[in-house]
Amino acid sequence: MNNHLALQATQLPRSAGIGASWMQFWFTPADSRPLAMVRVLSASVALLLWWSYLADLQAWLGPEGVLPTEMVVQWRLNGGFSLFDFARSAVAVWVLFGITGACFLLLLCGLCTSLVALLAAIFWASLMLAAPMLAGPADDCLAVLLWCLAIGPAGHYFSIDRWLSLRGGQPIVMPSWRATIALGLLQVHASVISGAMLLAQLKGDVWWDGSAAWWLAVRSESPLMDVRGALAQSDYLMNALTHSITLFEILFAIGLWITPLRPIVAKAGLLAWPLIGILAGEPLWGLTMAIFAVPSCSSRSASA
Protein backbone atom coordinates (compact mmCIF):
# COMPACT_ATOMS: atom_id res chain seq x y z
CA MET A 1 0.00 0.00 0.00
CA ASN A 2 2.79 2.40 0.94
CA ASN A 3 4.79 1.54 -2.17
CA HIS A 4 1.73 2.15 -4.24
CA LEU A 5 1.24 5.59 -2.72
CA ALA A 6 4.93 6.39 -3.08
CA LEU A 7 4.70 5.54 -6.78
CA GLN A 8 1.67 7.79 -7.14
CA ALA A 9 3.51 10.60 -5.44
CA THR A 10 6.42 10.47 -7.85
CA GLN A 11 4.16 10.51 -10.90
CA LEU A 12 1.94 13.39 -9.83
CA PRO A 13 2.78 17.07 -9.47
CA ARG A 14 4.24 18.21 -6.14
CA SER A 15 0.89 19.54 -4.91
CA ALA A 16 -0.68 16.15 -5.56
CA GLY A 17 2.22 14.53 -3.70
CA ILE A 18 1.50 16.64 -0.65
CA GLY A 19 -2.15 15.71 -0.95
CA ALA A 20 -1.29 12.03 -1.19
CA SER A 21 0.96 12.29 1.87
CA TRP A 22 -1.81 14.04 3.75
CA MET A 23 -4.29 11.31 2.80
CA GLN A 24 -1.81 8.61 3.70
CA PHE A 25 -0.99 10.16 7.06
CA TRP A 26 -4.55 10.85 8.16
CA PHE A 27 -6.73 8.29 6.41
CA THR A 28 -4.88 5.05 5.78
CA PRO A 29 -6.55 2.62 8.20
CA ALA A 30 -4.32 1.70 11.13
CA ASP A 31 -4.26 -0.89 13.85
CA SER A 32 -6.04 0.45 16.93
CA ARG A 33 -3.94 -1.53 19.43
CA PRO A 34 -1.60 1.40 20.20
CA LEU A 35 -4.63 3.60 20.80
CA ALA A 36 -6.03 1.02 23.22
CA MET A 37 -2.73 1.06 25.07
CA VAL A 38 -2.89 4.85 25.22
CA ARG A 39 -6.41 4.52 26.62
CA VAL A 40 -5.35 2.22 29.45
CA LEU A 41 -2.36 4.37 30.40
CA SER A 42 -4.24 7.66 30.10
CA ALA A 43 -7.13 6.42 32.20
CA SER A 44 -4.69 5.27 34.88
CA VAL A 45 -3.00 8.67 35.05
CA ALA A 46 -6.42 10.35 34.87
CA LEU A 47 -7.55 8.46 37.95
CA LEU A 48 -4.44 9.62 39.82
CA LEU A 49 -5.03 13.23 38.83
CA TRP A 50 -8.74 12.94 39.65
CA TRP A 51 -7.83 11.49 43.05
CA SER A 52 -5.67 14.53 43.82
CA TYR A 53 -8.85 16.66 43.88
CA LEU A 54 -10.76 14.35 46.18
CA ALA A 55 -9.63 15.50 49.64
CA ASP A 56 -9.99 19.21 48.90
CA LEU A 57 -12.93 19.14 46.51
CA GLN A 58 -15.33 20.99 48.78
CA ALA A 59 -12.57 23.29 50.07
CA TRP A 60 -11.98 24.37 46.49
CA LEU A 61 -15.22 24.00 44.57
CA GLY A 62 -17.88 23.62 47.25
CA PRO A 63 -20.44 26.35 47.99
CA GLU A 64 -18.31 27.50 50.94
CA GLY A 65 -15.01 26.85 49.17
CA VAL A 66 -12.16 29.21 48.47
CA LEU A 67 -12.79 29.22 44.70
CA PRO A 68 -16.42 30.30 44.27
CA THR A 69 -17.92 30.17 40.80
CA GLU A 70 -18.38 33.95 40.59
CA MET A 71 -14.66 34.48 41.18
CA VAL A 72 -13.59 31.78 38.74
CA VAL A 73 -15.83 33.23 36.01
CA GLN A 74 -14.03 36.55 36.44
CA TRP A 75 -10.68 34.76 36.42
CA ARG A 76 -11.33 33.17 33.01
CA LEU A 77 -10.33 36.10 30.84
CA ASN A 78 -10.78 34.06 27.64
CA GLY A 79 -14.31 32.99 28.48
CA GLY A 80 -15.35 29.38 28.66
CA PHE A 81 -17.72 27.64 30.99
CA SER A 82 -17.77 24.58 33.16
CA LEU A 83 -20.48 22.13 34.12
CA PHE A 84 -19.38 22.80 37.69
CA ASP A 85 -20.60 26.40 37.25
CA PHE A 86 -24.12 25.03 37.59
CA ALA A 87 -23.39 23.04 40.75
CA ARG A 88 -24.84 25.18 43.52
CA SER A 89 -24.68 22.64 46.32
CA ALA A 90 -22.07 20.36 47.82
CA VAL A 91 -24.02 17.33 46.62
CA ALA A 92 -24.08 18.61 43.05
CA VAL A 93 -20.31 19.12 43.12
CA TRP A 94 -19.84 15.59 44.43
CA VAL A 95 -22.14 14.17 41.74
CA LEU A 96 -20.28 15.88 38.89
CA PHE A 97 -16.95 14.90 40.35
CA GLY A 98 -18.16 11.32 40.84
CA ILE A 99 -19.31 11.12 37.21
CA THR A 100 -15.86 12.28 36.13
CA GLY A 101 -14.22 9.52 38.16
CA ALA A 102 -16.69 6.93 36.89
CA CYS A 103 -15.89 7.92 33.30
CA PHE A 104 -12.19 7.37 33.96
CA LEU A 105 -12.87 4.01 35.55
CA LEU A 106 -15.03 2.88 32.62
CA LEU A 107 -12.41 4.19 30.22
CA LEU A 108 -9.79 2.10 31.97
CA CYS A 109 -11.98 -0.99 31.70
CA GLY A 110 -13.07 -0.16 28.17
CA LEU A 111 -16.83 -0.35 28.57
CA CYS A 112 -18.90 1.69 26.08
CA THR A 113 -15.53 3.17 25.26
CA SER A 114 -16.45 5.61 22.50
CA LEU A 115 -19.15 7.31 24.58
CA VAL A 116 -17.16 7.16 27.80
CA ALA A 117 -14.04 8.64 26.19
CA LEU A 118 -16.07 11.59 24.96
CA LEU A 119 -17.72 12.10 28.36
CA ALA A 120 -14.35 11.79 30.11
CA ALA A 121 -12.91 14.54 27.91
CA ILE A 122 -15.92 16.81 28.51
CA PHE A 123 -15.97 16.32 32.28
CA TRP A 124 -12.21 16.70 32.61
CA ALA A 125 -12.30 19.96 30.67
CA SER A 126 -15.11 21.09 32.96
CA LEU A 127 -13.12 20.26 36.07
CA MET A 128 -10.15 22.21 34.71
CA LEU A 129 -12.31 25.22 33.91
CA ALA A 130 -13.89 25.07 37.36
CA ALA A 131 -10.50 25.88 38.88
CA PRO A 132 -8.02 26.89 36.17
CA MET A 133 -5.47 28.10 38.71
CA LEU A 134 -5.07 24.56 40.05
CA ALA A 135 -4.31 23.00 36.68
CA GLY A 136 -0.80 21.88 35.91
CA PRO A 137 0.98 20.54 32.86
CA ALA A 138 -0.16 16.97 33.52
CA ASP A 139 -3.78 18.14 33.48
CA ASP A 140 -3.28 19.95 30.17
CA CYS A 141 -1.64 16.98 28.50
CA LEU A 142 -4.29 14.62 29.84
CA ALA A 143 -7.01 16.79 28.28
CA VAL A 144 -5.32 16.43 24.89
CA LEU A 145 -4.98 12.67 25.33
CA LEU A 146 -8.65 12.33 26.25
CA TRP A 147 -9.86 14.26 23.21
CA CYS A 148 -7.70 12.09 20.98
CA LEU A 149 -9.18 8.99 22.59
CA ALA A 150 -12.66 10.37 21.98
CA ILE A 151 -11.92 10.50 18.26
CA GLY A 152 -10.51 7.03 17.74
CA PRO A 153 -11.80 3.51 18.45
CA ALA A 154 -9.87 3.14 21.71
CA GLY A 155 -11.92 0.19 22.93
CA HIS A 156 -11.12 -2.33 20.22
CA TYR A 157 -8.45 -4.00 22.35
CA PHE A 158 -7.72 -4.60 26.03
CA SER A 159 -11.31 -3.80 26.93
CA ILE A 160 -14.62 -5.17 28.09
CA ASP A 161 -16.02 -4.02 24.75
CA ARG A 162 -13.57 -6.36 23.03
CA TRP A 163 -14.52 -9.22 25.34
CA LEU A 164 -18.19 -8.64 24.63
CA SER A 165 -17.64 -8.57 20.88
CA LEU A 166 -15.65 -11.80 21.09
CA ARG A 167 -18.53 -13.37 22.96
CA GLY A 168 -20.86 -12.04 20.30
CA GLY A 169 -18.87 -13.81 17.59
CA GLN A 170 -17.02 -10.84 16.13
CA PRO A 171 -13.37 -11.83 16.55
CA ILE A 172 -11.89 -9.73 13.71
CA VAL A 173 -11.03 -6.09 14.33
CA MET A 174 -10.48 -4.15 11.15
CA PRO A 175 -7.83 -1.45 10.84
CA SER A 176 -9.59 1.87 11.28
CA TRP A 177 -9.15 5.31 9.74
CA ARG A 178 -10.50 6.82 12.96
CA ALA A 179 -7.57 5.21 14.75
CA THR A 180 -5.28 6.77 12.17
CA ILE A 181 -6.63 10.25 12.87
CA ALA A 182 -6.37 9.80 16.63
CA LEU A 183 -2.83 8.44 16.39
CA GLY A 184 -1.88 11.21 13.98
CA LEU A 185 -3.16 13.85 16.39
CA LEU A 186 -1.21 12.24 19.22
CA GLN A 187 1.92 12.43 17.12
CA VAL A 188 1.28 16.06 16.19
CA HIS A 189 0.69 17.05 19.81
CA ALA A 190 3.71 15.14 21.06
CA SER A 191 5.87 17.11 18.66
CA VAL A 192 4.16 20.45 19.28
CA ILE A 193 4.33 20.16 23.07
CA SER A 194 7.99 19.26 22.99
CA GLY A 195 8.71 22.10 20.56
CA ALA A 196 6.72 24.65 22.56
CA MET A 197 8.54 23.61 25.73
CA LEU A 198 11.85 23.98 23.97
CA LEU A 199 11.02 27.47 22.73
CA ALA A 200 9.90 28.53 26.22
CA GLN A 201 13.03 27.13 27.83
CA LEU A 202 15.44 28.71 25.39
CA LYS A 203 14.24 32.15 26.46
CA GLY A 204 15.88 31.51 29.82
CA ASP A 205 19.62 31.95 30.42
CA VAL A 206 19.80 28.88 32.63
CA TRP A 207 19.10 26.60 29.67
CA TRP A 208 22.03 28.17 27.80
CA ASP A 209 24.57 28.35 30.64
CA GLY A 210 23.79 24.79 31.67
CA SER A 211 22.57 25.49 35.19
CA ALA A 212 18.87 24.67 34.68
CA ALA A 213 19.30 21.16 36.11
CA TRP A 214 20.50 22.70 39.36
CA TRP A 215 17.52 25.01 39.64
CA LEU A 216 15.17 22.12 38.91
CA ALA A 217 16.83 19.96 41.53
CA VAL A 218 16.69 22.55 44.31
CA ARG A 219 13.22 23.83 43.51
CA SER A 220 11.36 21.39 45.66
CA GLU A 221 11.71 21.17 49.41
CA SER A 222 11.45 17.40 49.19
CA PRO A 223 12.51 16.28 45.71
CA LEU A 224 11.53 12.89 44.36
CA MET A 225 15.02 12.43 42.99
CA ASP A 226 17.70 14.17 45.06
CA VAL A 227 20.67 14.87 42.83
CA ARG A 228 21.65 18.11 44.55
CA GLY A 229 24.80 16.65 46.04
CA ALA A 230 26.06 15.30 42.73
CA LEU A 231 25.19 18.51 40.86
CA ALA A 232 26.87 20.66 43.50
CA GLN A 233 30.09 18.75 43.08
CA SER A 234 30.34 18.79 39.31
CA ASP A 235 29.74 21.62 36.88
CA TYR A 236 30.09 19.25 33.99
CA LEU A 237 27.42 16.89 35.29
CA MET A 238 25.02 19.78 35.81
CA ASN A 239 25.73 21.13 32.32
CA ALA A 240 25.42 17.68 30.74
CA LEU A 241 22.07 17.05 32.39
CA THR A 242 20.71 20.44 31.32
CA HIS A 243 21.88 20.11 27.73
CA SER A 244 20.65 16.51 27.59
CA ILE A 245 17.13 17.68 28.35
CA THR A 246 17.30 20.33 25.66
CA LEU A 247 18.80 17.93 23.13
CA PHE A 248 16.19 15.30 23.88
CA GLU A 249 13.36 17.79 23.37
CA ILE A 250 14.81 18.81 19.99
CA LEU A 251 15.19 15.18 18.93
CA PHE A 252 11.71 14.29 20.14
CA ALA A 253 10.00 17.22 18.41
CA ILE A 254 11.75 16.58 15.09
CA GLY A 255 12.53 12.87 15.24
CA LEU A 256 8.87 11.86 15.34
CA TRP A 257 8.62 13.00 11.72
CA ILE A 258 11.67 11.11 10.46
CA THR A 259 10.62 7.53 9.87
CA PRO A 260 13.87 5.76 10.82
CA LEU A 261 14.24 7.88 13.96
CA ARG A 262 10.63 7.75 15.08
CA PRO A 263 10.62 4.46 17.03
CA ILE A 264 14.00 5.28 18.55
CA VAL A 265 13.08 8.72 19.91
CA ALA A 266 9.69 7.41 21.00
CA LYS A 267 11.28 4.59 23.00
CA ALA A 268 13.76 7.05 24.43
CA GLY A 269 10.76 9.19 25.40
CA LEU A 270 9.28 6.35 27.42
CA LEU A 271 12.26 6.65 29.73
CA ALA A 272 13.31 10.27 29.34
CA TRP A 273 9.97 12.01 29.90
CA PRO A 274 9.29 10.36 33.27
CA LEU A 275 12.84 11.16 34.38
CA ILE A 276 12.47 14.81 33.34
CA GLY A 277 9.11 14.87 35.10
CA ILE A 278 10.62 13.55 38.33
CA LEU A 279 13.51 16.01 38.18
CA ALA A 280 11.07 18.88 37.54
CA GLY A 281 8.81 17.80 40.41
CA GLU A 282 5.98 16.94 37.97
CA PRO A 283 6.09 13.13 37.78
CA LEU A 284 2.55 12.76 36.43
CA TRP A 285 3.30 15.22 33.66
CA GLY A 286 6.34 13.11 32.78
CA LEU A 287 4.09 10.09 32.56
CA THR A 288 1.56 11.81 30.30
CA MET A 289 4.35 12.88 27.96
CA ALA A 290 5.58 9.30 27.87
CA ILE A 291 2.06 8.19 26.92
CA PHE A 292 2.23 10.47 23.89
CA ALA A 293 5.31 8.52 22.82
CA VAL A 294 3.68 5.10 23.08
CA PRO A 295 2.00 4.95 19.62
CA SER A 296 5.17 6.09 17.89
CA CYS A 297 7.09 3.11 19.25
CA SER A 298 5.61 1.09 16.42
CA SER A 299 5.91 1.76 12.71
CA ARG A 300 2.42 2.95 11.87
CA SER A 301 1.59 2.39 8.24
CA ALA A 302 -0.10 5.77 7.92
CA SER A 303 3.09 7.68 8.53
CA ALA A 304 5.67 5.20 7.36
Next chain:
Amino acid sequence: MAIFSTPPATPGVAPVLATVSPDPQGRPSELVRAVITAALAIYLVGLVLTVMSNSGSGSSALLRTIKGRLFSPWMVPMWLDLGFDYRLTYGQPEDADHIIEVRPTLGSRVGKNFPPEATNASGTRPQEIRLPGAMTGERKARWRRLARAIAMTADDSDRESLLPTSIGAGLFDDLGTTDVSLRVLRRPLPERPQTAASSSLELAQVYAARVRRVGGKEAKVQLIKSEAAGAVAPLLQPVGDK
Protein backbone atom coordinates in the same frame (compact mmCIF):
# COMPACT_ATOMS: atom_id res chain seq x y z
CA MET B 1 12.27 -3.91 17.69
CA ALA B 2 8.77 -2.53 17.67
CA ILE B 3 6.66 -2.79 20.79
CA PHE B 4 3.54 -2.84 18.69
CA SER B 5 3.43 -4.44 15.32
CA THR B 6 0.80 -3.70 12.75
CA PRO B 7 -0.86 -6.97 11.79
CA PRO B 8 -0.07 -8.08 8.25
CA ALA B 9 -2.80 -7.71 5.67
CA THR B 10 -5.02 -10.76 5.69
CA PRO B 11 -5.95 -12.08 2.25
CA GLY B 12 -9.59 -12.35 3.21
CA VAL B 13 -9.87 -8.85 4.60
CA ALA B 14 -9.73 -6.72 1.49
CA PRO B 15 -13.04 -7.83 -0.07
CA VAL B 16 -14.81 -7.24 3.21
CA LEU B 17 -13.38 -3.72 3.42
CA ALA B 18 -14.45 -3.07 -0.11
CA THR B 19 -18.05 -3.83 0.71
CA VAL B 20 -18.03 -1.77 3.89
CA SER B 21 -16.39 1.35 2.55
CA PRO B 22 -16.58 3.06 -0.80
CA ASP B 23 -12.79 3.30 -0.84
CA PRO B 24 -10.95 0.04 -1.68
CA GLN B 25 -8.24 0.91 0.84
CA GLY B 26 -10.69 1.13 3.71
CA ARG B 27 -10.67 4.91 3.83
CA PRO B 28 -13.79 7.00 4.41
CA SER B 29 -15.71 8.34 1.46
CA GLU B 30 -14.42 11.36 -0.40
CA LEU B 31 -17.00 13.66 1.17
CA VAL B 32 -16.13 12.50 4.68
CA ARG B 33 -12.43 12.91 3.93
CA ALA B 34 -13.03 16.45 2.71
CA VAL B 35 -14.96 17.37 5.83
CA ILE B 36 -12.37 15.81 8.12
CA THR B 37 -9.54 17.45 6.22
CA ALA B 38 -11.17 20.85 6.68
CA ALA B 39 -11.72 20.17 10.39
CA LEU B 40 -8.14 19.01 10.86
CA ALA B 41 -6.77 22.02 9.01
CA ILE B 42 -8.83 24.38 11.17
CA TYR B 43 -7.77 22.63 14.34
CA LEU B 44 -4.09 22.63 13.40
CA VAL B 45 -4.23 26.36 12.68
CA GLY B 46 -5.88 26.83 16.07
CA LEU B 47 -3.20 24.73 17.72
CA VAL B 48 -0.44 26.84 16.22
CA LEU B 49 -2.22 30.04 17.24
CA THR B 50 -2.72 28.88 20.82
CA VAL B 51 0.95 28.02 21.12
CA MET B 52 1.99 31.37 19.61
CA SER B 53 -0.37 33.47 21.68
CA ASN B 54 -0.09 31.71 25.01
CA SER B 55 3.67 32.03 25.34
CA GLY B 56 5.14 33.96 28.23
CA SER B 57 6.39 36.56 25.77
CA GLY B 58 2.93 37.83 24.95
CA SER B 59 1.42 37.91 21.49
CA SER B 60 0.66 40.32 18.70
CA ALA B 61 -2.68 42.07 18.56
CA LEU B 62 -3.39 40.39 15.22
CA LEU B 63 -2.88 36.86 16.47
CA ARG B 64 -4.70 37.61 19.70
CA THR B 65 -7.69 38.93 17.82
CA ILE B 66 -7.84 36.06 15.33
CA LYS B 67 -7.51 33.47 18.03
CA GLY B 68 -9.88 35.24 20.38
CA ARG B 69 -12.65 35.56 17.82
CA LEU B 70 -12.32 32.37 15.81
CA PHE B 71 -10.72 29.75 18.02
CA SER B 72 -11.02 30.57 21.71
CA PRO B 73 -14.84 30.30 21.75
CA TRP B 74 -14.61 26.56 21.08
CA MET B 75 -11.09 25.70 22.23
CA VAL B 76 -11.39 27.22 25.71
CA PRO B 77 -14.42 25.11 26.76
CA MET B 78 -12.55 22.02 25.59
CA TRP B 79 -9.47 23.00 27.62
CA LEU B 80 -7.44 23.03 24.44
CA ASP B 81 -6.46 26.71 24.42
CA LEU B 82 -3.07 25.78 25.80
CA GLY B 83 0.37 27.20 25.13
CA PHE B 84 2.37 24.20 26.40
CA ASP B 85 5.11 26.68 27.35
CA TYR B 86 6.42 24.51 30.16
CA ARG B 87 9.72 26.22 30.81
CA LEU B 88 10.31 24.02 33.89
CA THR B 89 12.62 26.67 35.35
CA TYR B 90 14.35 29.95 34.60
CA GLY B 91 16.27 29.87 37.87
CA GLN B 92 14.24 32.88 39.02
CA PRO B 93 12.83 33.38 42.51
CA GLU B 94 9.29 32.91 41.18
CA ASP B 95 10.18 29.36 40.15
CA ALA B 96 10.50 28.37 43.80
CA ASP B 97 7.79 26.65 45.82
CA HIS B 98 5.12 28.98 47.23
CA ILE B 99 2.88 28.52 50.23
CA ILE B 100 -0.20 30.32 51.55
CA GLU B 101 -0.36 31.43 55.16
CA VAL B 102 -3.60 32.72 56.68
CA ARG B 103 -4.02 33.80 60.30
CA PRO B 104 -6.52 35.87 62.28
CA THR B 105 -5.59 39.51 62.10
CA LEU B 106 -6.85 40.53 65.49
CA GLY B 107 -6.09 37.37 67.42
CA SER B 108 -9.75 36.39 67.49
CA ARG B 109 -10.80 32.89 68.48
CA VAL B 110 -9.65 29.96 66.41
CA GLY B 111 -12.13 27.56 64.85
CA LYS B 112 -12.11 23.79 64.93
CA ASN B 113 -12.46 22.87 61.30
CA PHE B 114 -8.86 22.74 60.21
CA PRO B 115 -7.83 20.10 57.74
CA PRO B 116 -5.42 17.91 59.71
CA GLU B 117 -2.73 18.45 57.09
CA ALA B 118 -2.76 22.20 57.65
CA THR B 119 -1.10 22.09 61.02
CA ASN B 120 2.12 23.82 61.82
CA ALA B 121 5.46 22.14 62.34
CA SER B 122 4.89 21.48 66.03
CA GLY B 123 1.74 19.50 65.30
CA THR B 124 -0.32 21.52 67.76
CA ARG B 125 -3.56 23.28 66.95
CA PRO B 126 -2.37 26.09 64.71
CA GLN B 127 -2.98 29.77 65.19
CA GLU B 128 -2.61 29.94 61.44
CA ILE B 129 -3.31 27.85 58.37
CA ARG B 130 -0.41 27.06 56.09
CA LEU B 131 -1.18 25.44 52.77
CA PRO B 132 -0.13 22.97 51.46
CA GLY B 133 1.30 22.15 54.89
CA ALA B 134 2.14 18.47 55.21
CA MET B 135 0.26 17.37 52.10
CA THR B 136 2.02 15.31 49.47
CA GLY B 137 1.97 14.58 45.77
CA GLU B 138 -0.27 16.26 43.22
CA ARG B 139 -2.57 17.57 45.95
CA LYS B 140 0.33 19.54 47.37
CA ALA B 141 1.27 20.73 43.89
CA ARG B 142 -2.23 22.12 43.34
CA TRP B 143 -2.12 24.22 46.52
CA ARG B 144 1.31 25.48 45.47
CA ARG B 145 -0.06 26.46 42.08
CA LEU B 146 -2.79 28.35 43.88
CA ALA B 147 -0.21 30.16 46.00
CA ARG B 148 1.90 30.96 42.96
CA ALA B 149 -1.15 32.24 41.11
CA ILE B 150 -1.69 34.82 43.87
CA ALA B 151 1.90 35.98 43.61
CA MET B 152 1.94 36.03 39.81
CA THR B 153 -1.25 38.09 39.54
CA ALA B 154 -0.26 40.61 42.20
CA ASP B 155 0.36 43.19 39.46
CA ASP B 156 -2.50 42.14 37.19
CA SER B 157 -5.22 44.76 37.53
CA ASP B 158 -7.91 42.36 36.27
CA ARG B 159 -7.14 39.51 38.65
CA GLU B 160 -5.11 41.02 41.48
CA SER B 161 -7.71 40.85 44.22
CA LEU B 162 -9.73 37.83 43.09
CA LEU B 163 -7.82 34.95 44.65
CA PRO B 164 -6.68 36.50 47.95
CA THR B 165 -10.17 37.81 48.62
CA SER B 166 -11.91 34.51 47.96
CA ILE B 167 -9.30 32.43 49.78
CA GLY B 168 -9.29 34.73 52.79
CA ALA B 169 -13.08 34.84 52.94
CA GLY B 170 -13.27 31.08 52.37
CA LEU B 171 -11.18 30.52 55.51
CA PHE B 172 -13.18 32.85 57.79
CA ASP B 173 -15.14 29.94 59.24
CA ASP B 174 -12.07 27.75 59.63
CA LEU B 175 -10.30 30.44 61.61
CA GLY B 176 -13.41 31.53 63.47
CA THR B 177 -12.99 35.16 62.54
CA THR B 178 -14.00 37.61 59.82
CA ASP B 179 -10.68 39.39 59.70
CA VAL B 180 -7.63 37.51 58.47
CA SER B 181 -4.15 38.27 57.25
CA LEU B 182 -3.08 36.37 54.17
CA ARG B 183 0.48 35.99 53.04
CA VAL B 184 2.17 34.15 50.20
CA LEU B 185 5.63 32.97 51.11
CA ARG B 186 8.34 31.72 48.83
CA ARG B 187 11.13 29.32 49.63
CA PRO B 188 14.29 30.89 48.18
CA LEU B 189 16.27 28.78 45.74
CA PRO B 190 19.76 28.10 47.10
CA GLU B 191 22.77 29.01 44.98
CA ARG B 192 25.17 26.11 44.47
CA PRO B 193 27.61 27.01 47.28
CA GLN B 194 24.65 27.22 49.63
CA THR B 195 23.52 23.67 49.07
CA ALA B 196 24.56 22.40 52.51
CA ALA B 197 22.65 25.16 54.24
CA SER B 198 19.68 25.23 51.88
CA SER B 199 17.25 24.02 54.52
CA SER B 200 18.05 27.01 56.71
CA LEU B 201 17.00 29.59 54.11
CA GLU B 202 14.11 31.65 55.43
CA LEU B 203 10.82 31.98 53.63
CA ALA B 204 10.43 35.25 51.79
CA GLN B 205 7.14 37.13 51.73
CA VAL B 206 5.97 37.92 48.21
CA TYR B 207 2.39 38.99 48.89
CA ALA B 208 0.49 40.14 51.95
CA ALA B 209 -3.04 41.43 52.42
CA ARG B 210 -5.71 41.78 55.04
CA VAL B 211 -9.11 40.33 54.21
CA ARG B 212 -12.09 41.25 56.32
CA ARG B 213 -15.85 41.35 56.24
CA VAL B 214 -17.25 44.83 56.66
CA GLY B 215 -20.71 46.33 56.78
CA GLY B 216 -23.93 45.28 58.43
CA LYS B 217 -26.64 43.22 56.78
CA GLU B 218 -25.16 43.65 53.32
CA ALA B 219 -21.70 42.67 54.43
CA LYS B 220 -18.92 42.81 51.87
CA VAL B 221 -15.45 41.36 51.89
CA GLN B 222 -12.73 43.96 51.76
CA LEU B 223 -9.14 43.38 50.69
CA ILE B 224 -6.42 45.69 51.96
CA LYS B 225 -3.19 44.89 50.19
CA SER B 226 0.02 45.49 52.10
CA GLU B 227 2.37 47.46 49.93
CA ALA B 228 6.11 47.18 50.24
CA ALA B 229 7.63 50.14 52.12
CA GLY B 230 9.26 51.43 48.97
CA ALA B 231 5.94 51.51 47.14
CA VAL B 232 4.17 53.71 49.68
CA ALA B 233 4.41 57.45 49.36
CA PRO B 234 6.02 59.08 52.41
CA LEU B 235 3.86 61.21 54.65
CA LEU B 236 4.43 64.87 53.93
CA GLN B 237 4.93 67.08 56.89
CA PRO B 238 2.92 70.32 56.55
CA VAL B 239 5.05 73.36 56.03
CA GLY B 240 5.68 75.15 59.28
CA ASP B 241 4.59 72.20 61.38
CA LYS B 242 7.38 71.52 63.87
